[in-house]
Amino acid sequence: MRIPVPLKLAVLAILTTAFYTYVGQMVPQKMVEAPQVVEIAEDVSTAEMVEIGKTIFEGKGMCSTCHTIGKTGALRFPDLAGIATRAAQEREGLSALDYLVESLYEPEAYIVPGFNAGMPAIGKPPIGLTDQEILTVLAYLQSLGGTPEVTMETRHTYYGTD
C-alpha cells in the first residue's frame, strides 16, 4: 500500500514536535511566582529581620541572581561575604550602614573598583522593595561578617523618598 505524501509529512512534523516537547520535559521544571509584598510586623526582632531579609535576598529582591556569598575567582559582581566589615572602609565619609543603604537605593553612586555598573535601585521597579523590606535586607547584610544592628525603627536618608 502506498502511503500518501501529506500523511507521511504530517507524521514527520508530529514526531519532530513530539521530540522537542520531550526535550522540554527533560530540563528542570521551575514555575516562578510573581513576588508579593512581604508583610512585616513593626515589632519583629533584629534576628527575625535577618531571616526575613535572607528570604528576600534570595527571592523577591533577586540579589542572589548576581551577587555571591563566599565565592572567589572571576566574578561579575562583588561577593558579599564579610560585607558588614568591609562596608565601613569602602567609602570615605560614609558609615557602614550609610554605605549599604546607598548601595541599595542608589547603586550607581559608587561602583566598587574592578566591577562594572549594572545594579538597579532595588527600591524602584522592577524589583521595587518597600522601605520595610529593605530594612530586613540591611539586617541580613549586616549579619554577613558582622552583628546586625538595624531595627524596624531605624530611619536613614533614603527612607520614605520613593
Added chain:
Amino acid sequence: MNSPAVKIVLGLLVGIVLLAGTAKLVSYLIETEYRSPSAPRGTAESTPRQQGLADEEAAADQAARERTYEEETYRAFPIIGSRVVVWVLAQLHLLFAAFVLAVPIFAFIIEAIGYFSGDPRYDKLAYEFTKLLSVSFSLTATFGAFMTFMLVILYPQFMNYLFHVFSPTFLPYVLLFFAEAFFLYTYYYGWGKFHPLVHLGLGLGLNLVGTAIMFIANAWLTFMTSPAGVAESGALISTWEAVTNYTWMPINVHRIIANVAFGGSVAAAYAAYKFLSADSDEERAHYDWMGYIGNFVAIIAFLPLPFAGYWLAKEIYAFNQALGIQMMGGAFSWLFIIQAVLIGNLFLGANYYLWLGMGRIPGSERFQSYIKYLLIAIAACFAIWATPRSILATVSEVRAMGGSSHPALGFLGVMSAKNTAVNILILSTFVSFLLYRRGGRIPTVAWAKAGNFLQFAIFAGASSYVIYLGLKGYLVDAATRIGYSVPQVGSVLIAMVAITIIDLFLLRGSRAVGETAWGKISPISQYVLIFIAVTFTWLMGLMGYVRSGLRQHWHVYGVVRDMSPDAFTPTLGFATQVVSVTVLIFFALIGFVFWLVSLGDKGKWRPKSERVGPERAEAA
C-alpha cells in the same frame, strides 16, 4: 445489504430515531413536572422550578440595572486562559507574518538575478515562491486581527496604556498595511504584465513597506521589554524615544535575518512536498532545484543569526543587567539548552542535505572523504553547546561530584566553551557549502594551488584563533571573557567573507566536470528539508517565548505590572507544549496553503464521461 451506502443510510436513520426518542423523553419529563394543586387560576402552568428561575432572572436583571460602571482590568478566556490564547495567536500571526515578509525578499532577489542574467528559470522560480504569498497574507491579517481583538477584550487596561504611548504610530501602520496589500497583489497579479524593471520596482516597494510595518510592530513589543520615553509613573515623555528603545533595532535586524531563514526553509518544505508528489522527472528536477534554493537562502541567512542574537542579548544587558542575567543565568537558562538542541539539529540537517546533494554533482566524489571529519566536528560542537553547566542529579550524585556541576563536563557548560563551539559549527557548515559549490567544478586559474592554500590557511587561522580565545576565557575575569565573543565572531565573519571572495575569483572560467543532475537525489533529502522547516518553526516559537516571557510578572518591564492570574512564569515543559501545539497548527494551515497553491497546477474539473486515459484512471 452489505453495501457501504446502505450501511450509512441505516446508520443515519438509527441516529435520527435515537435523537427523536431522547427529545421526546426529555419533553415528557418536563411536562410531568410536579405542579402545586392549589395554584391560583391562570398560573397552573407555573411549576416551583419555573418560578424559581423567573425570580432568579428578575433578581439578576435588577442587580444589573443597579450596578455602576467600572472599567475592567482583565477578562478571562475560558478553559485555556487569557495568556495561552494570546500566546498562540501572537505566535501564529508572527509565523505567517515572517513568511509573508521573507518570501518577497528572496523572490525579489531571484527575479532580479533572472532579469540581469537573462535566465527565465529564475523568473519562473521567483513566481513560484510568490504564489505562496497571497493566501498567507490573508492568514497573517486574520490572525493579527484575532490577536488584537483578544488583547483588547482580555487586557483592556494594559492595551489602553499601550494606546496612550503609541497612538501616533497606529495610523501610519494602517496606511502602510494598505500599501502592502497594493504592492503585494500588484506584484503577484502583475507578473509578466509590466516591463521587468517596473515589476522589480513593485517588488522593492513591497519589501520596503513590509519592513516598515514590521519596524512599527517591533516598537510596541520591544517597548514592553525595555521601555523608554516614559516616566517612572508610566506617563509618556516621548513616543519617538519609546519607539527607539534599547532592543528595538537589534530585534529589527534579528527578525529580518530570521524571517529570511524561516521563509527559505518553509519555501524549501513546499518544494519538498512537490518533489515527493511529482509524477515526472522534469517536475522532480524543478522542485529539487527549488528546494535547494530555498534551503540555500535559509542557511545563508541562518549563519549570521547568532551574531544578531549576541547584539540583542548585549542590548538587553545594557538596558538592565538583572534582566540579562535572568535570561542567561536565571529562570530561562535551561531554555538555551533546548535552543542548542534545536540549532544543533538545524546544522546537522543542513549539512546532511548538502552532503546528500553532492551525490547529484559529477566530480564531487573527490570531496566525499572530508565529510566524516566535518561530521565529527559538527557532532562535537553540537554536544558541547548542549552541555549544561549544572546537571540534574540526586543528592548522592551531587555529593559525589562535589556540586551540581560535573567535574569534567561542567567545564563545557560555560560560555567560553559554547561560544567556541558555535563559531566552529558555523565555520564547518560554511566548509560544507564550499565543498558543495566546488563539487562539479575544477579551477583553471594559474594561481589555483596558492588560492586553495590561502583559503585553507584562513580557515585554519580563524579556527585556531577561536579555540585559543575559548581556552583563554577560562583564565581571565568575567568582563574580559565576555569581551572575547566579539573577536571570535569577527574572525569567523572575516574568514567567511575572505574565503568567499577568493572562491569567486578561483572559480572564474573553471572547468565543469559535468552537469548537476537535478532531481537525482535521495528522497530522504526532501524529508530533511521538512525536518529543517519544522525545527526552524519550533525554534522561532521557543525564542518568541523567551523574548516575551523574560518580562516575567510585568506587562511593561518595571512600569506596568501584570496583576492577572497569569502573572507567574510557567515551567519550560508547559512552554514547550504550547510551542508544539502552535507549530502543529501552523503546519496544518501552511499545508492548506500548499494544497491551495497546488490546485493551480491541476486541470479544470470535467464530468467523468469527458475524461480520458490517465485522467479517468486517476478519478477512479
